[in-house]
Amino acid sequence: MASDFKLDAYLRRIGFIGAPRPDLETLTQAHARHVDAIAFEALDPFAGRPVSLAMDDLQAKLVASRRGGYCFEQNALFRGALTAIGFEVESLAGRVTWMSPPDAPLGPRTHMLLRVTLPEGVFLADVGFGAHLLDAPLAFLPDTVQRSPAATWRIETLGERYGLAVLTPEGWRRAYVFDLQPQLDSDYALGNFFTANSHEAPFRRTLILERLTRTCRINLVDLSLRRRWRDGRAEERAIADPADLAQVFDKDFDIVPPIPPEEIFARLARL
Numbered sequence: 001m002a003s004d005f006k007l008d009a010y011l012r013r014i015g016f017i018g019a020p021r022p023d024l025e026t027l028t029q030a031h032a033r034h035v036d037a038i039a040f041e042a043l044d045p046f047a048g049r050p051v052s053l054a055m056d057d058l059q060a061k062l063v064a065s066r067r068g069g070y071c072f073e074q075n076a077l078f079r080g081a082l083t084a085i086g087f088e089v090e091s092l093a094g095r096v097t098w099m100s101p102p103d104a105p106l107g108p109r110t111h112m113l114l115r116v117t118l119p120e121g122v123f124l125a126d127v128g129f130g131a132h133l134l135d136a137p138l139a140f141l142p143d144t145v146q147r148s149p150a151a152t153w154r155i156e157t158l159g160e161r162y163g164l165a166v167l168t169p170e171g172w173r174r175a176y177v178f179d180l181q182p183q184l185d186s187d188y189a190l191g192n193f194f195t196a197n198s199h200e201a202p203f204r205r206t207l208i209l210e211r212l213t214r215t216c217r218i219n220l221v222d223l224s225l226r227r228r229w230r231d232g233r234a235e236e237r238a239i240a241d242p243a244d245l246a247q248v249f250d251k252d253f254d255i256v257p258p259i260p261p262e263e264i265f266a267r268l269a270r271l
Contacts, residue, residue, distance in 0.1 A: 004055055005084040006063065010077070013037055013063045022086035024118055024137075031125055032135050032149070032214070034078060039068035039253040040130035040210040042203035044196065047259045051196040053188060055080055066256045070203065072192045074128030075112040082116065082125075089125075090115040091183045093191065094176035097163070098131045099202075102174075110195050111176050112188055113164075115140070124155065124164070129175055132166050133212040150212060150230060207268060211253050218252050223268050225252070241265065 011020065014033040020026045044051050051073065052058070058077045061067045069077070075091075082089050094111035097104070113126040122140040127133070136148035142157045145167075152167040158177060165174045195201045202208065209220040217228045223239040225248060239245050246261040257264060 005080040006059055007081060007084040009059070009063050010081050020085045022082075022088075022118075024120055024123070026085065027082070027087065027116060027118070027123065027125065027137050030078075030081065031127060031137050034074075034127045035133045035135055035212040036214060037254075038062050038074065038077075038127075039255055040070060040074065040128065040133060040208070041068040041253065041255060042070040042130070042208055043067075043255075043257050043259070043264075045070075045201070045203035046207055046264070047257075048204075049258060051192055053185070053192055066254060067258075068209070068253070068255055069128075070130060070195070071110075071112050071126075071128030072188050072195070075114055075126065076188070078125065078127045079114055082114070088117040090117075091185075091188070092178055092180065093183045093187060094164075094178035096131075096176045097174045098176070106177060108191065108194060109183075109187070110191050110201065111178075112183070112191070113176075113178060115180070126164075129164075130208055130210045132173075132175060133210050133217070134164075135212050138164075149214075150217060205271075207264065209253050209255075220248060220253070222271065223265075239265070239268075 014037040016030060016033055053072055053076055058073055062069050062077050079089050092113050092115055093109035094113055095106045095109055096111050116123045116125050123137040124140055125137045135150040138146050138153055142155045142162060146153050154165045156163040156165055161177050161179045163174045163177045165172045207222050211218045215230055219226045225239060226236040228234045242262040242265040245265045249255050249257055
């Protein structure tokens, strides 16, 4: 994969500064700049379009074009970049619990995350959890509270599994549950097909975008836009019309949608 990865183009896309090396400083900078530059979005499933995880397709979409992607795309691209730089990376899978009651049965493995081994220890890297983007790698220290520039996190011990939780104004909220079983690309192919095509997955029926800049977390869920600044301020408003939606795509998320904003707005207005 590393020989096929256009690393220079990726580094330009995320605005990386300096020479990348397989160290914690590079991992931390790349993680933060990735979630700032490449928005989480699932417009292809929302539009009924297929989602390819082939590396050439990922680079054409997320690097060469003004598009983003969802977890399988984002973390596969990030894994490609880290591997090209020389990092030791393992691919893991998670079961999303963000919208589920605490006692709900666990669902399928529909999330991709990465485990990166450095001299300083093992780190969890994840640039693709679009419900609450993570802006920095986390040291794999279960049951230890860790602070990133944008949020407070904790990797929970759950028997033979682990959970990633974030501190919200309402208390701790678990994002997903995972284990340390390495995943093959064929495992992700199954999860990606389900996530992109099943009406049981959220992306066919809900518009979800997120971008995490160095000053602000920006979320769009259907026609509701929310900004949360790191100083605690928050702002929420409704999208007024197709022109407003087009402006939000362009200015807030730096993406060009695969179908016209007028079509997206009309579909959302009927919900």
